[in-house]
Amino acid sequence: xxxxxQPPYPTVLKPYGQSLVALAKERDDVLCLTGDLSxxxxxxxxxxxxxxxxxxxxxxxxxxxxxxxxxxRDGFVPYVHTFGTFATRRPLxxxxxxxxxxxxxxxxxxxxxxxxxxxxxxxxxIDDVALMRAVPNMTVVDVADAVEGRQVASAIVDVDGPxxxxxxxxxxxxxxxxxHRLRLDRAQPLTPPGGDVALLAxxxxxAPALAAARLLxxxxxxxxxxxxxxxxxLDAATVIAAATAAKVVVTAENHTVVGGLGSAVAEVVAxxxxxRPLRRVGLRDTFAEGARTGPYLFGAYGLxxxxxxxxxxxxxxxxxxxxxxxxxxxxxxxxxxV
Amino acid sequence: MTRVSDLGTHWEVTDPARLATMIRLRxxxxxxxxxxxxxxxxxxxxxxxxxxxxxxxxxxxxxxCSPSHYVIGFFAAAAELGILSEDDAETYGQDGxxxxxxxxxxxxxxxxxxxSLGQGLSAAAxxxxxxxxxxxxxxxxAFISDGxxxxxxxxxxxxxxxxxxxNRLTVLLDANNSQVDGPVDTITTIEPIAAKWQxxxxxxxxxxxxxxxxxxxxxxxxAEGDQPYVLIxxxxxxxxxxxxxxxxxxHFIKLPPELAAAAEAELTGRLERRDG
Numbered sequence: 362x363x364x365x366x367q368p369p370y371p372t373v374l375k376p377y378g379q380s381l382v383a384l385a386k387e388r389d390d391v392l393c394l395t396g397d398l399s400x401x402x403x404x405x406x407x408x409x410x411x412x413x414x415x416x417x418x419x420x421x422x423x424x425x426x427x428x429x430x431x432x433x434r435d436g437f438v439p440y441v442h443t444f445g446t447f448a449t450r451r452p453l454x455x456x457x458x459x460x461x462x463x464x465x466x467x468x469x470x471x472x473x474x475x476x477x478x479x480x481x482x483x484x485x486x487i488d489d490v491a492l493m494r495a496v497p498n499m500t501v502v503d504v505a506d507a508v509e510g511r512q513v514a515s516a517i518v519d520v521d522g523p524x525x526x527x528x529x530x531x532x533x534x535x536x537x538x539x540x541h542r543l544r545l546d547r548a549q550p551l552t553p554p555g556g557d558v559a560l561l562a563x564x565x566x567x568a569p570a571l572a573a574a575r576l577l578x579x580x581x582x583x584x585x586x587x588x589x590x591x592x593x594x595l596d597a598a599t600v601i602a603a604a605t606a607a608k609v610v611v612t613a614e615n616h617t618v619v620g621g622l623g624s625a626v627a628e629v630v631a632x633x634x635x636x637r638p639l640r641r642v643g644l645r646d647t648f649a650e651g652a653r654t655g656p657y658l659f660g661a662y663g664l665x666x667x668x669x670x671x672x673x674x675x676x677x678x679x680x681x682x683x684x685x686x687x688x689x690x691x692x693x694x695x696x697x698x699v
Numbered sequence: 700m701t702r703v704s705d706l707g708t709h710w711e712v713t714d715p716a717r718l719a720t721m722i723r724l725r726x727x728x729x730x731x732x733x734x735x736x737x738x739x740x741x742x743x744x745x746x747x748x749x750x751x752x753x754x755x756x757x758x759x760x761x762x763x764c765s766p767s768h769y770v771i772g773f774f775a776a777a778a779e780l781g782i783l784s785e786d787d788a789e790t791y792g793q794d795g796x797x798x799x800x801x802x803x804x805x806x807x808x809x810x811x812x813x814x815s816l817g818q819g820l821s822a823a824a825x826x827x828x829x830x831x832x833x834x835x836x837x838x839x840x841a842f843i844s845d846g847x848x849x850x851x852x853x854x855x856x857x858x859x860x861x862x863x864x865x866n867r868l869t870v871l872l873d874a875n876n877s878q879v880d881g882p883v884d885t886i887t888t889i890e891p892i893a894a895k896w897q898x899x900x901x902x903x904x905x906x907x908x909x910x911x912x913x914x915x916x917x918x919x920x921x922a923e924g925d926q927p928y929v930l931i932x933x934x935x936x937x938x939x940x941x942x943x944x945x946x947x948x949x950h951f952i953k954l955p956p957e958l959a960a961a962a963e964a965e966l967t968g969r970l971e972r973r974d975g
Contacts (some may be wrong), residue, residue, distance in 0.1 A: 397846075397886070417848035419887035420816055420878065451815065451859075481801045483767065483814025589948045651731070651799030653792055 363588075364538030367606065368572060369695035372532035376511040376601070377470075378403025381440060382410045384514045388413075390436060391518070396422050396443035402472050403531055404442050412631040422452040429467045430459035438466050438518055445471030445486025445527055449493060456523075457496055460555050464498045464522045468514075474503065474527040474564055476617030476658035478487035478688040481651030486527070491620025493525040494593045501593040503527040503564035503622075504543065504615075505534035506674045509590060512543040519662055525566055534567060534696035548589040549635070555583035558673045559607035559637075561600060563589045563622050566613035566642070569698035572686065580684045584673065592622050597629045604630050609638045609676035613669055615659075618643040659699045664675070666698055700797070700807030700820045701782055704761045704837075705949025710780035712753040715765040716781060717912045717970070719745040723939050725775035726965040729791040730952070731959040736792065736800060739936030739949035741772035743875040744842070744910070747932050749872065750914035751840055760828050764812040764843040765819020768950075769873075770802035777808040779814025817850025819843060820870065824860045826928075827868040840923055841870045846878035848889045854899070860927045870901075870929040871910065877936045877949035896929045907937070941965060 386686050393407040394416045403422040420426035421452065429439040441448070448471040449456070460467045471489055478484045493501045500520055511532055517524045533605045548561070552574055562570035567588050574584035587603050589595070604610045610630060611625040623641030630637055644662050648680060652658050659665055666686040674683045691697040701708050712718055734894065755762065774791060777783035783798075787807070789886070790796035797805050802812035811822040823841035830837045830882060847853055850929030860868055876883045893903040902924050906913050914932065921928035936949030942961040950955055954962070 386935050401879070417880065418887050420846060421849045421887075422852060423851055446815065479800075481767075481799050481803045481814050483803065484801060613929070651792070651801055651803060652796075654794060654795045657794040 362553060364540060365551060365571065366536055366538070367468040367478065368568065368689040368697070369691035370536055370568065372534050372696050374532065375403040375406060375505045376507040377514060377528055378406040379491045380511045381514045382406050384518060385411050386416060388438070389519065390438050392416060392432060392437045392438050392439045394418055396420055396425050396426055396447060398443055398551050402442035402470065410459065413663060418617040419495055422447050425454040426455035427459045432463050433465035433467050435582065436464070438468065440468045440470055440514065442470045442471045442482060445489040448483055449486065449525070459653040459672060460523045461496045461498045468517055468521050469474055469523065469525045470528060471525060471532040472492070472528050476649045476664065477529055477565060477655045477660055478555065478565065479652040479655050479658060482648040485649050487617050487649065488620070489527065490592055490616050490622065494620060494625065498522045498676045499593065500505035500524040500545070500591065502591050503587055504573070505564055505567035505592055505651070507533040508535060508537040508539070508541045509543040516543050516545055525570045526547035529565055532694065534568060543590060545591050546596065548591070548596040550599070550603065551586045551588050552584065552593065554606045556606065557582045557608050557677060558584040558615060559587065559603040559610045560584050560613065561587045561589050561603065561610065561626055561667065562613040563592060569664070569669055570613050571622045571667040572623065572698055573673065576666065576670055576684050576686050577673055582673065582677070589622060592625055593627045595629060600626055600629050601633050603636050604635050607637065607638070609673065611640045611672050613644060614643045615664060616643050617646055619646055638676045642669055642672050656699045700787065703755065703757065703782065703808060704759060704810050707747050708759050708782060709811065710752065710757050710782055712749065712780065713916060715749040716752045718749040718752070718776065719911055720939065720969055721779045722748055722772055722775045722968060724970065725778055725788065726771050727780060727959065727966060729771055729775065729788060729963050729969045730954055731794055734952060734955065735953045737771050738952040738954065739877065739947070740769040741775060741932040742940055743936045744769055744772045744873050744937050745939060746909045746911040747773050747842070747871050747914055749911055750918055753915050754778055754842060754853055754918040760838045760840060763823040763839065764802060764827070765841060766844040767802035767812045767814040767846055769842065769844070770806055770809070770812060771800070773808050774797050776800060783808055788792055800807045803808045805926065808839045810939060816845045820853055820856035824856050824865055827860070827865040828863060830867060831865070838869060840867065843870055843872050844881050845872060845874040845889060845892070849887050849943040850893070852901045856901045857896060857901065864900070864925055865927045866925050868927040869918060869923050870927070872929055872931045873934055874931050875934045875936050875949065879950050894930050901928055902926045902928045903931060905931040908934035
């Protein structure tokens with residue numbers, strides 16, 4: 362089984378930004394585009410290392426996507442950076458027509474997923490996975506930690522078509538061991554197969570999924586946690602295997618439950634005719650709000666360890682009291698899911 | 700909670716220059732508990748906001764804040780003028796508060812704001828068009844920022860308003876040369892600003908945005924022509940707070956307790972001396 366750290370997780374800064382610089386050293390076709398927000402997207406490192414391959418497009422996302430498409434037509438591999446909302450909502454028409462339909466190798470890096478931003482609905486990418494998943498040719502990736510964040514740039518560089526990646530901003534937790542490999546073709550069981558609950562999680566919900574599995578396990582409920590970094594194309598075989606082995610299926614995403622991981626899993630499980638009860642944990646078809654902190658929003662909008670335990674408990678038809686989750690205390694520089 | 704154009708809303712500005720300093724002080728007190736925040740936006744816009752609330756007709760004219768990171772200044776002005784309660788202003792940016800740091804649909808005071816940049820001018824043009832269609836004697840004031848000029852939608856809106864000669868629409872453009880990655884002019888050349896708007900059918904004037912009397916005079920006469928009007932206000936994100944370090948990040952100022960105390964002393968001292 363996967364080697365996993367235990368919460369509170371250590372954190373690191375700019376694992377993606379460092380890896381993009383390393384990739385650019387090997388690959389002179391890699392370009393870095395930014396729509397402002399360069400430090401926030403970790404690419405101030407790239408600007409320092411390769412200023413001639415760093416292109417500042419200003420706050421002009423529609424134009425940036427059109428330019429990136431043409432750069433890809435001429436053989437470059439542009440990595441385009443901004444917050445997830447501004448990468449998907451505003452330039453959606455340009456992403457579709459200038460990048461996805463011609464199936465070009467543009468890598469769209471959307472930072473600050475879901476309610477990890479306390480900046481309110483305009484800054485909270487709660488629908489980016491759904492938007493990008495609906496676009497033909499697009500690969501959609503939601504990485505879980507710094508180990509995957511460090512690998513994603515090179516993992517996607519040769520994908521034959523556009524890729525959208527969600528990346529957490531700021532302090533990035535280290536959940537996986539050093540031997541962990543991000544694979545675009547496989548979802549990964551992180552725990553031994555559990556006979557009760559298949560808990561499928563992506564991105565920032567992997568940490569609370571592991572915590573919920575530990576909590577439920579200590580109360581006699583067997584949970585298998587599957588890390589699903591690639592939401593499209595979804596690894597249907599692994600999803601079906603996990604769902605088949607369990608009584609119920611729970612999905613966990615830092616995103617609306619409409620159109621993201623939960624929807625993708627529901628489609629696969631239904632088409633396979635498995636007939637497993639399914640609970641989707643995510644934002645309940647609602648916008649969130651501005652706040653002081655992201656963790657407050659994870660609690661307020663049902664993205665907590667407790668919310669996952671509740672979902673599994675009710676899916677199993679349990680009428681007794683749900684085990685109560687406790688949050689691992691985190692010092693400065695550490696990360697614990699709520 | 701109230702919006703400025705709500706029927707029955709009332710306020711009065713007696714000393715615009717003093718109001719600008721009070722906006723700075725209140726914004727400082729709203730940011731200080733967080734230790735960082737959008738104080739630079741309040742510093743660069745304080746005189747423009749003081750002028751705006753001096754010229755606007757309460758309970759009638761409409762107000763758009765396009766770059767929502769600036770709402771701190773609008774909230775501060777509204778709290779000073781009794782439009783927003785002091786208790787509500789104190790919850791700025793806190794968990795569970797509707798007084799969000801990046802303004803949203805539910806924010807009080809403004810008739811429209813949007814945290815995704817470059818969208819407010821379209822709404823302002825829509826308000827001005829609605830008033831024309833309904834035959835209402837109403838003005839719409841839109842506050843926008845120079846960084847927003849990088850977004851294409853601003854120019855779509857500018858062309859639309861120019862074409863329709865929406866002369867009841869008045870824009871305050873905060874030209875503070877600041878965006879997240881640094882000075883605007885190092886990232887995108889937006890000059891000549893006035894000539895661009897003029898070419899799109901607007902009347903444009905370029906002034907010192909910290910000269911509150913000049914801003915008031917310009918705004919008061921702005922609706923008298925037959926074109927929409929843009930006032931380009933040259934400003935600084937550090938204006939009116941001498942204690943800020945020279946390298947303070949104008950988009951997101953760090954405010955440790957010692958600096959907050961120094962800023963508080965500077966601004967309260969200025970108000971006590973009655974020179975600002």
